[in-house]
Amino acid sequence: MSNLNELSINALRFLAVDAVQKANSGHPGAPLGDAPIAYLLFHKIMRHNPKNSKWSNRDRFVLSNGHASALLYSVLHLSGYKITIEDLQQFRQWESKTPGHPEYGEADGVECTTGPLGQGLSMAVGMAAAEKHLAAVYNRDEFPIVDHYTFGLLGDGDLMEGVSHEVASLAGTLGLGKLIFFYDDNLISLDGPTELSYTEDVKKRFEAYHWQVIKVADGNDLAALEAAVEEAKKETSKPTLIQVRTVIGYGSPKAGSNKVHGEPLGVEGVKETKKNLGWPEDKTFYVPEEAAKNWHEAIGKGEKSEAEWNELFAKYKKAYPAEGAEFERVFAGKLKEGWEKSLPSFPVDGKPVATRTAGNTVMNAIAKEVPELFGGAADLTASTKTIFKDSANFHVDPAGRNVFFGVREFGMCAMVNGMAVHGGLIPYGSTFFVFSDYCKPAIRIAALMRSHSIFVFTHDSIAVGEDGPTHEPIEHLMALRAVPDLTDFRPADANETAACWRLAIERSHHPTFFALSRQDLPLLDPSKLDIYEGVKHGAYVIEKGGDSPDLIIVGTGAEVWVAVKGAAELAKEGITARVVSMPSWELFDEQDDAYKASIFPAEIPKLAVEAGAPLGWWKYVGSTGDVIGLDRFGASAPGATVLDKLGFNPGNVAKRGKAIVEKARKSEAALAGK
Template sequence: MSEQQTDQQNALDQLSINALRFLAVDAVEKAKSGHPGAPLGCAPIAYLLYHKLMRHDPSDPKWINRDRFVLSNGHASALLYGVLHLSGYDLPISQLEQFRQWGSHTPGHPEYGEAPGVEVTTGPLGQGFAMAAGIATAEKHLGAVYNRDEHAIIDHFTYALCGDGDLMEGISHEAASLAGTLGLGKLIVLYDDNLISLDGPTELSFTEDVTKRFEGYHWHVQMVDDGNDLVALEAAIKAAQAETTKPSLIRVRTVIGYGSPKAGTSKVHGEALGADAVKATKKNLGWPEDKTFYVPEEAAKNWGQAKSKGKKVHEEWQKGFEEYKKAYPAPAAEFDRVIKAELAEGWEKKVPTFPTDKPVATRNAGQVVMNAIENVVPELFGGAADLTASTKTIFKDSANFHVDPKGRNVFFGVREFGMCAMVNGMAAHGGLIPFGSTFFTFSDYARNALRMAALMSLHSLFIFTHDSVGLGEDGPTHQPIEQLMSLRLIPQLTDFRPADANETAACWQLALERKSASFMALSRQDLPVLDAEKYKVHEGVKKGAYALDNSGKDIILIATGSEVSLIMKAAEELKAAGIGASVVSMPSFKLFDEQDETYKASLFPENTPKLAVEAGSTMGWYKYVGHNGGVIGLDRFGASAPGPIALEKLGISVAHVVEKAKQLVKK
């Protein structure tokens, strides 16, 4: 390339970068809300990735082998919307003009499912970083399972852009540590190292040596001194691509609010620039001051190359995949099925039915189910936060992913939050049904990741064991009280608390079939097994609540999990006392709420008193038991004692149920 051609290309690059900058600035200014600083500083990074280095197809944003880009610092959403529009994704400029407005596809933070090209919902800082690690994990596993020497059908990079806030959040430490341990060589994180946070200079609160930190995590770390230097940026990204054994961090020294009068200060972080500052910024960068949402023809044409190049790359991949299908029809058919999120035909026949001859802890029943369906649901993938032996969430016939990337067992270590966010990344990638597990009380550590799974409607599974004070001697720190009702409050998150082994099997089947986020609360202690055929357990669980005995007309006893066997015993005692009690198992509030009003009324007739029993918070139950009902539960913390004694002393007992039921009947 001649010197003149180089100068022309440089000018075109700058024109294209500035077009992106000012789409973001104008969007924020029109909304009078948003974050213009990061888009002004990071536009060169986004341009280089989307225009030149990433393999992506704007005409097919769901192409399975596309490079992924995660904007972990989601407050910079105007940058992402601008780059998606310019690259040719189906995001018209009218959507940028409606930034942060009701009904638009350009909300304040990127939301999965709103704008094409948004890989995950980001905003809660650090989670995008962790989800990117999850996406890279999925890529590594699926590539190991399905690639053949001459056919790399899953072979893409995962890029993330993060800021200081992401790296301050504890979840970034969890995810970065595990990513280094797992050797996620195709994970490339670009760190917007602009020395400014919302409160002011980062020296106020963030002075650690980030390079040494990430090198200690076994990452490949580079520094680019000038975020506007496209040559240095490209060289660093290509060096990161070449490092296949370690994830990469590229520190990029940018100027927040580049070109604006507020550049390099926190004033440009979280609010619109203001009309005068917008004009000054445009003047400083040689942009027409009187134009908004303006994209010069030359810039639009240049950006448009991303779409044509992406389509060509995708077509080449598709040709290779057609050859792969001919050479390897069986794995190709399975691959095609899992990326379409379709379960194998007849897989449910492997779901076991448990005999009634001996009690089984529902955590143990879950392990039996997992291993029974292991070979027919190969997309099921995950592990525990250093509690595999306790949560019973391991495939006995599969390898450790860290040792063999074909393995389906992931040892997440004591990283509950990082684990659950990474599970969300895996689910967003596609081709897997991922799960993470820990003790139920520690769901608190990971709660926001569960919320994000529900918000994105991802097929993420969360397996929680030791679900009540019945776990015993570990005491109040480990005994969940409010967690069950608290998680039920999250919209779009399905709750499962099965009463026995057969309900557990039904819950597992439903969790896999529903294709949405769900959690299970499973017992440590053994529980009597319900007769699956007699009680039509599977059909009952599908409705969220069902009658185990509907013969009693005086009172209805309702329970979940381990308390179901307790109310069955109480019903027998009440019957002996001349009181007819119906018994209802209610494994899922969410599923029951989805039923029609006729079914709900048939199960819970309005004028019959109802008593709910659950070893957890009573809040929320009154919706079902009504003004004439009662609830036996726990609105206090537990106690350290053997499980049966703890339950008895805290009032979760047959005697207490019988006493309370008699009181309600007498009203």
């Protein structure tokens, strides 16, 4: 290793060490051991422009072992991204650009939010899939406008997580040859030597997944690391794992032990480490001029690479103006003008239709107008109805828009997130709603990143029926509604489904989930209701129940129709009920107080009906209201029977509604008597 290389690598090491020490919190071990890998990638291998971190054809880098964030922030600073020394000095502090784990949108150059182990690898697989698809769609002979690699770094913990098995298997099946990951094989985890819990042959495992695996014996050997990358690039039909033997905490007194994994080195430990590596012991956040100059070569290289690409793209756009304009549009995150006109409308005289089936009709109706919509299901395409009928299978033809994820719910949703932040696509993944449990960590990351990820869940309630309690979601709506910045959609019919899809496409800075019915549902009348505007506001009145109704009944999804029939039963007893459809809590909560009061006037008692946990409904129905929900699991029987036996029928709605009204009248009478 030349002196300049060593100087530059140590500058990286000690920016990270000093950041951790100043914060008195963090992980110095991985930055000390992995700095040569980061240096090689950002200084020499990767095609990236620090002055434009959103250049569409940049190589991506994902730090899957996100606890090594001090390494990432330091390498971004040294390379010339918009991260200052002051930002490094504020590592892990309030409102800093350098939080404890990488957060998408916080620091310039961070490609995705990582930290929960395994998800960085999963999102990188999604990015590589996006690159492969977009290359097939837009590239032409002599015009490879989509041509980049996805690089990453992961550790033992990433590979212990189950999701790594899901996505590594699929990445091999899909032949993602432009995916190259470095594996920090340092033999240490937080609890101690990896042999305590992790003894498999990683090389054989990944080779079985159809990956190329290359071993590097010394993580400080730049020549060997570079040769491994060059070898990886030659293999175009397989992803590559470069297994690198490193020393955690390299150069420190605790090198090679778990004691250096997750805590600062301490003042004396920092001094000793600097002494061991020939670094000034009395200087913090120090970058020698020669090292800074060497690192900043990345700026000139990056600007040249992007300029060359811009020249190529200008020629491409001249030769293929329609494709060029579309490429610019999708990467700008803009929708085709007038695309919403392709959305179908379902006449009220039509047959009842399940909202999962309506969703398929919508997807195929808008397919040509929203070519960036891309995704598939976790081996449930026939059940969730999430397939483009006129498009190929991505595995067979990379230009195809249908991705067969296999039974890999968590991996699927994490890959969707990677596709979303890659740019150029609006990705979706689909499975049964009950299996959103398997997806939850990825859904949470989508919300943290505010990525344009769409999760289509079907078989949304106990109406699933015969499959029984294991397949009948109960608490799932409430659990996902509790996630900040996640938009929920549970439409009552096909027309609401179309409106929900429109909003899911339009809300580009919000992830979305659908909860769609298995069973057929009647249709709302689009000639009498402005359904899109109603859904856009989250809740709206579908039956007025007179000027001064005695009761408001609110439902979501299939239970809206139980509410409508329950209101009709109450009318026979002289009780007027207004019926509200509430397809989205998130959208309703975004409305102003005046609109909220117009839907739920404080003086009118309220009854909520939803085939799920009732927990959150009380903020809408108040202390005088009631909720018909489920505080138990479902049962195995025909869906209509399960619904009826558990109280989701018009008679029970009328009974509970009448009790609320009578209680309110007694209270009013008592107050009048006083």
